[in-house]
Amino acid sequence: MMSNLPDFGEYGYQVMRELGHNRAGGRVTYLASRTPTAAPTPDVTPDPADLVAIKQFQFASTSDARWAGYEAYQREIQVLQGLNHPGIPRYLDCFESPRGFCMVQEYKPAESLAQQRTWHPIQVKEIAVALLSILVYLQNRLPAVIHRDIKPENILVDEFMNVYLVDFGFAHLGEGEVAVSSIVKGTLGFMPPEQLFNRELTPASDLYGVGATLICLLTGTKSMEIGELIDPSYRIHFRKRVPKISLSWIQWLEKMVEPKPKDRYPNAETALEVLTPIEISRTPQVISSHQLVQFRGTKLGEPITQTISIKNPVPGTMLTGRWQVAPYRRDGYFSKNKHPWIKIDPTRFKGNQVECTITVDTSNLMADRIYERELLLQTNSDQKLYRFPLKVQTAPEPVEEIKLPYPLLGILLGLALITVWTQPLNVVGNLIGWFTASVLGMLVFQLLFCGILLFMVGALVAHRKPDLAGAIAAGISSAVITPVSIIAYGMDSFTEPEDLVRYAYCMAIVGSIIGAYAEIGTEKLIHRFREKGTATDVSKNLAGAIAGGMFGTWTILYGTRSLSNGWAWLGWMMVIILTGSISGAVCDEIEQGKISPMPPNVKLKNSNVWTYLARVIVMLTVGLGISLGCALNGGILSPYWGILLIAGTAIPLGKMIYPHWRRSRQVREYHESKAQRIQP
Known part of the structure; x- marks a missing residue:
């Protein structure tokens, strides 16, 4: 094989082997060394810097032995002599051999x-x-x-x-x-x-x-x-x-x-x-509408949702993906596709335009904390895994700004019920009447009655701050409600207008006294609830108005013979005074708490609104008790009117009270479950 290689020793090159040839074009390329003193052997490796490529143009061996081949030879030398680029082997030398012209270039082992x-x-x-x-x-x-x-x-x-x-x-x-x-x-x-x-x-x-x-x-x-x-x-x-x-x-x-x-x-x-910027592989790409997924809670325990759009802009491809939540030690163990408080729907998808809904359940999270987690999206794109930081700001810790006086509201509802549904009063009155039939019983109850009467008169006289506003309010409400009750019930004995006026006048006088006692009762209750506290004028006026108004309905009870005896009638009078007193106390407690049925983000600047709302809650409570009493009594109002009255008072009262009751319960449950909640 070596004998077929040309000898270029006289030109300073030792041919090692043939690199390639183009017989038709008459071109053969050889690998040679610039150290011709000794022929290369398998044991001797020439220095790569001494290696060259010799291209021999064998014009005489081609069918075209004219100047075309020589022109190509001369052209290549001419071009290469002026070039200097690492991607083009450098021209080194040329010489004429017996078999053709030779051009020497830098050798590239490629x-x-x-x-x-x-x-x-x-x-x-x-x-x-x-x-x-x-x-x-x-x-x-x-x-x-x-x-x-x-x-x-x-x-x-x-x-x-x-x-x-x-x-x-x-x-x-x-x-x-x-x-x-x-x-x-x-x-x-x-x-x-x-x-x-x-x-x-x-x-x-x-x-x-x-x-x-x-x-x-x-x-x-x-x-x-x-x-x-x-x-x-x-x-x-x-x-x-x-x-x-x-x-x-x-x-x-x-x-x-x-x-x-x-x-x-x-x-x-x-x-x-x-x-340069073209992506080579035809694989899907992921374009997300969010790089950071953030949530902010407004109510503790509410589920918060957010939607992420995932797009694939590469035509002719289909994007597939699977969502996961990166493991986090404080979340406890959870499977790859199910997290205790983070849900992604759909978990798996296939499509080039996908809407993924992320839902965060905050019911087991701490209030007013920042939770940082990481969502993982595995896809069939070049970048197999995409990471999305997730940040959750939970709602502020629930604070019970207002605590409604539920016991007082319950007592008020019961007392208002008894003022119309008089069966309990009659039972007590009959027992007292049976006991007073004896001489001893008559003596005891006469002394008791005189004591109560003296105490009430003394309380009215000894009231340190006489205020006629409650008595006036009671008198007005009695004077208005008395004829309304007579007309509504249709009592025959009071058909003449002058009789109605005269009777209303009499009821107003007695109602004023009852209203005054209700005002005193309110003052005493408030003083007991809050040391050195005094009832507001609004509370005392409301107490008198409610007591006087309820007293004005006595004509209906009298006409229907709802009170069976004098003792029951006396008890009814006491219930009216208690109802008015507790009404004023409840109104004052609510007013002091500044309660509002509005959402937490709605602020009311006018302080008179708080007073109005307090009065509304009290009057609705009283109205609900009276409506229930009328329904229990039967015969006073038709069932349809009874249902209408109950619904008209119960529904608005429930809407005002329920949000605060639910908040109180939420506060209690949150503090009880703090130790079991997931930490940030």
């Missing part, structure tokens, strides 16, 4: 792309970028260099993915038309149509060969078989043969091999600029 091997799309892009960078250098020279024979055989790639462009034998300096020749200079399938027909060449001409070479690498097509991809209009069809690469890259390649030069990129610099 194989041509014509060697069959499998290239990953990312590697192909690296080759494209490196090759275009070489062309940018060539096209920016003055004059520009057009290679005219870019194909896999003329591109070398080493193990470090360094790319080299070789064989400038067909290179052309400057743009414009090329002289017509009988020899087609280039390789069929890699030459653009304008070169094939010897038309004007431009920087876009070499782009065709680059595109055709890359298509061969991606589709695994041999250079000699590229014609299978070309149709009669010189368009290369390759889409069905390429792997799953991005549509943007396919479109870039199609533009590189457009038959018409004007449809290609104008030069290598533009083509490289467009290629």
